[in-house]
Amino acid sequence: MFATPSTRHARILVGLIGIFGSGAPALGQSDAGHGIAGFWSMSFGPTPPRRAPTPTEAALIAEFPEGAVILADAGVAEFPPGDYGGLDVKASLREAATGYDPGAQTTVALTCKPPGLIYSMQGPFPLEIFEGRDMIVIKLEYFDLVRIVFMNATAHPEDWPHSQTGHSIGHWEGDTLVVDTASLESGTLFNNGVAYTDNVHLIERFRLADPDTLVITQQFTDPDAFSGTGARVLSFNRGNDHVYPYDCDPTYGLMLESREGPAND
Numbered sequence: 001m002f003a004t005p006s007t008r009h010a011r012i013l014v015g016l017i018g019i020f021g022s023g024a025p026a027l028g029q030s031d032a033g034h035g036i037a038g039f040w041s042m043s044f045g046p047t048p049p050r051r052a053p054t055p056t057e058a059a060l061i062a063e064f065p066e067g068a069v070i071l072a073d074a075g076v077a078e079f080p081p082g083d084y085g086g087l088d089v090k091a092s093l094r095e096a097a098t099g100y101d102p103g104a105q106t107t108v109a110l111t112c113k114p115p116g117l118i119y120s121m122q123g124p125f126p127l128e129i130f131e132g133r134d135m136i137v138i139k140l141e142y143f144d145l146v147r148i149v150f151m152n153a154t155a156h157p158e159d160w161p162h163s164q165t166g167h168s169i170g171h172w173e174g175d176t177l178v179v180d181t182a183s184l185e186s187g188t189l190f191n192n193g194v195a196y197t198d199n200v201h202l203i204e205r206f207r208l209a210d211p212d213t214l215v216i217t218q219q220f221t222d223p224d225a226f227s228g229t230g231a232r233v234l235s236f237n238r239g240n241d242h243v244y245p246y247d248c249d250p251t252y253g254l255m256l257e258s259r260e261g262p263a264n265d
Contacts (some may be wrong), residue, residue: 033131034131034172034175034177034208035208035211036129036131036177036206036208036214037129037130037131038128038129038238038239039126039127039128039238039239039240039241039242039243040126040127040128040129040214040236040237040238040239041126041236041237041239042075042122042123042126042234042236043075043213043235043236043237044076045075045235046075047074047075047232047233047234048070048233049070049072050072050077053233054209054215055209056207056208056209056213057209057215057217057233057235059207060176060205060207060215060217060233061217061231061233063205063217063219064217064219064231065219065229067228067229068219068228068229068230069085069086069087069229069230069231070231070232071085071086071087071230071231071232072085073085073122073190073232074122074233074234075122075124075234076124078190078191078192079190079191079192080192081097081098081100081192081193082094082097082098082192084190084226085190085230087226087228087230088226088227088228089194089225089226090224090226090227093194093195093225093226094194096193097193097194098193099193100192100193111248111249111251112143112248112249114142114143114145114164115143115187115188115191116164116184116186116187116188116195116196117145117147117164117165117166117181117184117187117202118187118188118189118200118202118218118220119187119189119190120142120145120164120188121140121204121216121218121234122218122232122234123140123142125140125141125142125243125246126141126239126241126243127139127140127141127142127243128141128242128243129206132151133151134150134151135148135149135150135151136148136149136151136170136177137149139243140243141243141244141246142246143248144245144246144248145165146165147165147168148165148168149168149170149177149179150167150168150169151169151170151171153169154169155169156169156180156182156183160182160183161183162183162184162185162198163183163184164184164185164187165181165184166181166182166183166184166185166202167181167183168180168181175207175208176205176206177205177206177207178203178204178205179202179204179205179206180201181201181202181203181204182201182202183198184196184198184200184202185198186198186200189225189226189230194225195225196220196222196225196226197224197225199222199223199224199225200220200221200222200225201220201221201222202218202219202220203218203219203220204216204218205217209235212237212238213235213236213237214235214236214237214238215233215234215235215236216233216234216235216236217231217232217233217234218230218231218232218234219231
């Protein structure tokens with residue numbers, strides 16, 4: 001679900017294949033805190049289970065509940081239609097996915113609708129983290145999503161409205177940031193037609209493997225969409241930059257149609 005590369009997005013896409021190198025924390029970031037603040041771009045090499053985990057990844061994987069299904073679609077990898085990575089997706093959702101039309105993503109109505117947060121966090125664009133005492137802000141370039149993690153809260157409000165970013169509370173366990181997110185509205189689970197419901201519950205862990213490598217794990221449950229727990233392992237490289245406006249243009253889908261030219265008789 002990769003929409004509308006603007007001039008900035010074209011530069012990012014080039015950067016994603018190797019231009020972004022490691023370096024000092026992004027301009028404007030403080031050296032204080034736990035070190036996760038800064039600009040991060042996704043590392044597109046394989047992650048577990050497509051390779052053996054690094055020590056940091058192994059330690060975070062050990063936090064997954066027993067029986068969690070670690071999905072092999074992190075980064076640019078995508079499951080083909082009908083493949084759910086071993087996750088036991090409900091029959092009703094599998095049936096609905098059979099009618100999924102990827103071309104619908106380029107319509108004016110849907111081109112600028114963000115995919116689900118769980119999917120967006122492992123999308124192709126960078127993110128920027130701002131670390132404070134009472135909150136941490138995670139700013140995604142992908143669809144301009146901004147997450148606020150409340151570090152001074154221990155429970156989710158019952159009346160919090162469902163949204164693309166939900167309600168997140170966080171705490172530190174040593175050098176690991178643990179983020180618990182609820183009140184997410186239904187959104188993309190796999191880019192092959194399967195979505196999670198607004199009953200999904202997401203837990204993430206953020207830990208530095210070294211000063212320039214950030215490992216993030218996801219574990220999520222949704223009894224209305226699938227059985228058990230799904231999980232992913234993501235890896236990010238530090239860069240010296242900031243995220244830019246995504247500036248999604250809803251007419252992008254129309255431009256794609258115009259490039260196809262007249263239909264052949």
